[in-house]
Amino acid sequence: xxQVTQNPRYLITVTGKKLTVTCSQNMNHEYMSWYRQDxxxxxxxxxxxxxxxxxxxxxxxxxxxxxxKEKRNFPLILESPxxxxxxxxxxxxxxxxxxxxxxxxxxxxxxxL
Amino acid sequence: SQxxxxxxxxxxxxxxxxxxxxxSYKTSINNLQWYRQNSGRGLVHLILIRSNEREKHSGxxxxxxxxxxxxxxxxxxxxxAADTAxxxxxxxxxxxxxxxxxSGTQLTVLP
Numbered sequence: 217x218x219q220v221t222q223n224p225r226y227l228i229t230v231t232g233k234k235l236t237v238t239c240s241q242n243m244n245h246e247y248m249s250w251y252r253q254d255x256x257x258x259x260x261x262x263x264x265x266x267x268x269x270x271x272x273x274x275x276x277x278x279x280x281x282x283x284x285k286e287k288r289n290f291p292l293i294l295e296s297p298x299x300x301x302x303x304x305x306x307x308x309x310x311x312x313x314x315x316x317x318x319x320x321x322x323x324x325x326x327x328x329l
Numbered sequence: 330s331q332x333x334x335x336x337x338x339x340x341x342x343x344x345x346x347x348x349x350x351x352x353s354y355k356t357s358i359n360n361l362q363w364y365r366q367n368s369g370r371g372l373v374h375l376i377l378i379r380s381n382e383r384e385k386h387s388g389x390x391x392x393x394x395x396x397x398x399x400x401x402x403x404x405x406x407x408x409x410a411a412d413t414a415x416x417x418x419x420x421x422x423x424x425x426x427x428x429x430x431x432s433g434t435q436l437t438v439l440p
Contacts, residue, residue, distance in 0.1 A: 247425075256432075258433065259417070259430040261426075261427050264427060266425070272426070304369065306372070308372075313425040314424070315360075317362065318364075318372070318428060320371030321371050322371050323370060325369070
């Protein structure tokens with residue numbers, strides 16, 4: 217089954233404790249992206265990747281890191297999480313370009329205390 | 330940055346009625362896509378309409394696009410309680426970087 221998976225689905229952590237949210241897709245998509253979704257602000261892009269070893273900042277990259285060492289994986293790293301990073305996070309992938317149909321993961325609800 | 334703005338922000342209807350949601354955008358586009366999001370879940374692609382198309386159907390969904398008015402509408406006919414979700418439009422303005430998502434319409438279908 218074609219899908220995008222994220223782990224963990226729920227995470228409660230404390231300020232400053234490094235964490236990684238994993239994202240994996242099995243569709244051989246070149247493009248992958250991370251979004252955060254906050255009430256009243258819609259979906260905002262954090263980082264995106266056009267292919268292996270090619271990553272770039274989205275609209276709200278501060279406080280986040282990503283890597284793309286393999287085509288299928290695109291982890292999101294919070295080196296020192298802060299309460300303003302409490303949000304619902306989505307990973308998405310698409311064929312070749314970011315303006316093609318996007319396939320979304322199930323989401324990761326992160327709470328930073 | 331948000332280009333698409335959905336209207337209304339929230340819509341509540343009875344089962345069996347039709348639901349219409351609108352999306353307005355600001356710049357020229359290549360295509361416009363509609364997505365659905367069940368509460369707290371990932372978005373799911375519903376339909377894509379290209380800039381040279383005016384109307385498209387998929388099952389109970391009908392999408393129209395008016396590029397002169399920079400607007401699109403999504404019509405769900407004979408709605409069901411299971412259609413309760415948020416609906417987002419997303420525009421492709423030619424950037425390979427991303428689609429630009431609107432803020433969404435929350436649809437509630439009452440049984």
